[in-house]
Amino acid sequence: MPASSPPIAAAALWVAAAYLLGTFPTALLVTRRRGVDPTRAGSGNPGATNVARTSGRRAGAATLAGDVAKGAIAAGVGWAAGGHGLGLACGLAAVVGHVLPVTRGFRGGKGVATAAGMALVLYPAAMVVAGVAFAVAVGLSRTVSLGSIVAVLVLPVAAGLLGAPGLEVAALAGGAVLVAARHRDNVVRLVRGEERRLGASG
16 A cells, blocks of 8 residues: 655655666666776667677666666655655656766666656556557567657557546656657667668678
8 A cells, every 4th residue: 555645855855866766877887897888889878779789688688677677666666655646756757867867967878668667667558558569660660769769659648548647647748758859869860761770780
């Protein structure tokens, strides 16, 4: 049973803590032993896809698990501390922390995995729909970036159709816009036909 809503000051502290959790540099820590800096190698994005390409699949999987965990932990703790709304606020704060980490000059990842972790805890049914959309988009385009963009944009729509409150849907939509905006370079490459496809060499 979730706790009753905490005072505003306490809720703000939970959100701030979730943001700091989101700044945890999963990719940098995973690749440190391998002597690879994912912010300087490959696409320069400290995310699971780039880590897998530059440091191997195991490193990519570890990065993915860590980034998903950040969103899931933030959302779960927030939910337990002050209800579903605080869980969403904390989950989104973790996404913002991942995308715009104050510890690294606001140059972070794209937030897809962290958002997925949040959604798995708070909106599992909508996450299933978004996951299917991801799989279809990747299957048709052979590009992870397009699948990621489609999935994050489908998530708030699916959550709304499945009964999430309007305020929560609006907050999810805001998070989706942030994550999609971080893919602007991918969108440019997709339009030009230059985006790297799955299985491509080099």
